[in-house]
Amino acid sequence: MLQRIAQWRALEQRSADKSAEARPVFDRRGQLLPRERVGLLLDAGRPFLPLCSLAGFLQDQKDPAASVPGGGIIAGIGFVAGVRCMVVASDSGIDAGAIQPMGLEKILRVQEIALANKLPFVHLVESAGANLMRYRVETFVQGGALFRNLALLSAAGIPVITVQHGSGTAGGAYMPGLSDIVIMVRGRSRAFLAGPPLLKAATGEEATEEELGGAEMHTQVSGLGEYLAEDDRHALGIAREVLAHLGPAFSAGRSAEFHAQRPTPDARPEEELLGLMPSNLREPVDLREVMVRLVDAGTLLEFKPGYGAATVCAQAVLAGHAIGFIANNGPIDVAGANKATHFIQWLCQLGQPIVYLQNTTGYIVGRQSERDGMIKHGSKMIQAVTHATVPQITIQCGASFGAGNYGMCGRAYGPRFLFSWPSARTAVMGGEQAARTMQIVGEAALARKGTAPDPAQAKLQYERIVQMFEAQADAFHTSGLLLDDGIIDPRDTRAVLAFCLDTVAQAQARPLRTIQFGVARM
Structure with a gap:
């Protein structure tokens, strides 16, 4: 587990290092690097939950040693002037912040999280827009959802605040256009539907970038910007002031109340979580051992412990929040499925969030199971x-196979948050089972034709199928596809769950003033 954690951290560091290579350019322009911007925006000493840090890994570049994860976007939930916010920043140190396909998917996902959890959306923008050398029509069409979501956030009463650190061209210009508040930087911010090259190609008109869409023009003439900053630091300071004036519905007071209710965490060492999941997922695991290391005082109230015992349901308190756990100690059988259904309905009646700890080979199969x-x-x-x-939150600890992924609130079922341990593996079935299934089907087809299989060819096909399934099941691969909201260190599971539970509790307590339309720019 420690080896896997080190590999994951190295991948995250690769993205930061790649962005930092642009430091001479940023220094020459008097700008801060994207991660420095995020660091200055956030409250010092307050928690920050990064999201989807492996987005795009192995998608555009199949060589694991060359693939740079992150999707060209930095995103996470943190505190700005005491307000819990969704913070998103263009990683303009990589390809000038050009939008990557999985970067788009990442933005759409964090917008979804912001809407569900009533989080103000703060976007630090500096992007070259779409990379025309890698143009994909589906990215252009699907990219429209980014702007639709901004309109939905604003209409829901959730503030959308943009700091325009650099360029916003074509579709990117609608980012400030659909924001409630826009902060621009003198001499650096640009926003136009057509930049000078496209303008000249389309109409023959010649204009400088400043004339077309500079910060001074937009804050003094067009009205696209509300505030004019002198540099990146000044712009971030203004953003913090804007957040500080959102009013009592978004103030830190409610968050402080939730923190004040927390009892002292249990003394069980979090290091023990590293050794609970075996490298061989065939070995049985009692996920109660995970639960008791996460909850306050290590105390569980197990629901129907003697019925459907392979499916564990329990109530507990985690960081002061009353919750329910559903976990797998084996395949989900008929009794386990009925027990989980009953428990989910019970928790809904109580109004308590549900945390799923996945480690399942799926629903049990066999003649008797079908008859039952x-x-x-x-x-x-x-x-x-x-x-x-x-609210439902899912942690993929180990196996997430077959329909067990669905029944245990996998990505397609819209959990508020879904994180993976480095040990997680996701697939329709195990690689060996898939290969053997195809082998049996192939042998039956040959038998109908009256021919025998070639042992060497059969062995080669078997190994190829196993390799394909195993590679795609890996947690780093699935995280690169945004099938989770990020990898987490098992030792951080309690802290991450506490943060997420605080977030959903604050969302439930936060009154919003919805309006018919998003705030239109005037």
């Missing part, structure tokens, strides 16, 4: 997960 109605009982569990009225 596994399909219909598993479907009831999936219906309960789908319609749950309380």
Whole structure:
């Protein structure tokens, strides 16, 4: 586990190092690097939860040694002037902040999180826009959702604040256009539907960038910007002032109340979480051992412990929040599915969030299982997960195979947050099972034709299928595809859950003033 954590941290550092290579350019322009901007914006000493840090890993560049994760975007939940916010920054140290396909998916996901959790959306923008050398029509079309989401956030009563550190061209110009408050930097901010090269190509008109869309023009003539800053630091200071004046609904007071309710954490060492998940996922694990190391005082109230024992349901308190756990100590059988369904409905009646700890090979199969109605009982569990009225948070600890991924609130079921341990593996089934299934199907097809399989060819195909499944099941690969909200160190699980539970609790307590439309720029 420590080796996997080191590999993951090295991948995150690779992204930071790649961005930092642009420091001479930023210094020459009198600008801060993207990560420095985020650091200055955030409150010192307050927690920050990075999201989707491996976005894009192995997607555009298949060589693991050359792939730079992150999607060209820095994103996470943190505190600005005491307000819990979603903070997003263009990583303009990489390809001038050009939008990458998985970077777009990352922005869309964090916008979804901001909307669900009533988090002000703060965007530090400096982007070259779409990379025309890697143009993909689907990215252009789907990219429209970014701007639609900004309109939805504003109309929901959730402030959208943009600091325009650099360029915003074409579609990127709608980022400030659809923001409630825009802060621009003198001599650096640019926003135009067509930059000088496109303008000349389209109309023959010649104009400088400053004339077309400079900060002074937009704050004094067009009205696109509200505040004119002298440099990056000044702009970030203004952003902090804007957040500080959002009013009592967004103030830190509510957050302080939640923190004040927290009892002293249990003394069980978090280091023990490193050794609980075996490298071989065939070995059984009792996930109660994980639960008791996460909750206050290590105390669990287990629900129906003697029924459907392979599916563990328990109530507990974590960082002062009453919650329910659902975890897997084996395949989900008929009794386990019914028990989980009952428990989900019970937690919905109580209004308590549900935390899923995934380590499952899926719903149990076999002649007797089918006769017992596994399909219909598993479907009831999936219906309960789908319609749950309380926040759901998922941690993928180990295996997440087959329909077990669905029944345990996988990505497609819209959990508020979903994180993976480095040990997690996600697939429709294990690689060996998939290869053996295809082998049996192939042998049956040959038998119908009256021919025998070639042992060497069969062995080669078997190994190829296993390798394909194993590579795609890896947590780093699935995180690169944004099938989670990021990898977490098992030792940080309690802190991450506490932060997320604070976030959803504050969202439930935060009154919003919804309006029919987003705030229009005047």
